[in-house]
Amino acid sequence: MxxxxxxxxxxxxxxxxxxxxxxxxxxxxxxxxxxxxxxxxxxxxxxxxxxxxxxxxxxxxxxxxxxxxxxxxxxxxxxxxxAEAIPGFTPGDRDIKGINFSGKALHNADLRGADLRHAQLRDTDLTGADLRGAQMQDANLIGANFYEADLRDADLDGAQLESANFTHAIVNGPKTSFHGTSINSLTCWPKEFLTEKLEGHDVEGGQDDDYKWGQKVPHCALWKGGERVG
The missing domain is CATH 1.10.287 (Helix Hairpins)
Incomplete structure (x- = not known):
């Protein structure tokens, strides 16, 4: 006032x-x-x-x-x-439900505890983002880049993770959940990720058993715009 x-x-x-x-x-x-x-x-x-x-x-x-x-x-x-790029994006207490973040560059975003249920984050660049405790159930995360992001205690139940890049991300928090996620052979996990967490999950069909749970760094084949970039 x-x-x-x-x-x-x-x-x-x-x-x-x-x-x-x-x-x-x-x-x-x-x-x-x-x-x-x-x-x-x-x-x-x-x-x-x-x-x-x-x-x-x-x-x-x-x-x-x-x-x-x-x-x-x-x-x-x-x-x-x-906006196409919002470095350090910090919504704070503002309501972000319904905003389409697909394709945006949100480097180092502070999304701790954010409500991202059913959110549109396809091909979103979340490099270095802080997503601790974020609610990401059923979110569209296809092709999203989580390079060096912190996802401790994030809830990704039912999220679409096809071609998502988790290189060097922190995904092994005690409460981080991947129940019912969908992945494919281009989903890239950090070295320490336990693929056993994905047993029984929805996997894109017709793939070699060696790649059905995605791949791990440094053997990931990352794709963007139909071309291999990693």
């Missing part, structure tokens, strides 16, 4: 206190001195009017603040949606 808004709010609160005091004084007079009824009615009317005015004023201030915040969020979201 601007400084002028806070100043006005302070004045309204002060007037509200004075109005309440006037109403209380009128009530005391009504109890003690019934003969002063006209004066009491005036005081009570003034007090009640002040209190009502204060309530309306405070409501208007908070409505204005809410509208300003809503406009700021709408502008921020629009900028995110049209």
């Amino acid at each position: 601007p400084d002028s808004g806070w100043a006005l709010l302070g004045v309204l609160i002060l007037l509200g206190i004075l109005g309440a005091a006037g109403a209380a004084f009128a009530w005391r007079l009504a109890v003690r001195e019934a003969a002063r009824e006209p004066r009491i009615e005036v005081l009570a009317g003034i007090g009640g009017g002040l209190i009502t005015g204060i309530a309306i004023g405070v409501s208007a201030l908070f409505l204005e603040q809410s509208l300003q915040e809503s406009q700021k969020y709408a502008a921020w979201r629009a900028n995110v949606e049209i």
Whole structure:
């Protein structure tokens, strides 16, 4: 809220206190001195009017603040949606559900604990991103680049991981989950990844048994735009 808004709010609160005091004084007079009824009615009317005015004023201030915040969020979201590269992307407490991140470069993004369920992150470059505790269930992560990303305790249940690159990523957190993910022979895992975690998962058919769970660094065959890049 601007400084002028806070100043006005302070004045309204002060007037509200004075109005309440006037109403209380009128009530005391009504109890003690019934003969002063006209004066009491005036005081009570003034007090009640002040209190009502204060309530309306405070409501208007908070409505204005809410509208300003809503406009700021709408502008921020629009900028995110049209941007091709957002290094260090940090949404904080902002809602990012429904934003299509496909193809964007989000190097070193801070997405700790982010709600990315059903998110569109196809071919998104998340190099060095912090995804600890992120909720990524059923997300489209086909071709996403998680090079050196931190996915400890991330939930990727049901996510599409075909051709995803996890080279040097941290994927062995105690709560990191890959239940029901879909992968193919071009899914690239770090050396220490335990492919046993993928037993019983959905694997793209028609592949050699040696590659059905993807490959590990340094033997990964990474693809981009139909060409091998690694």
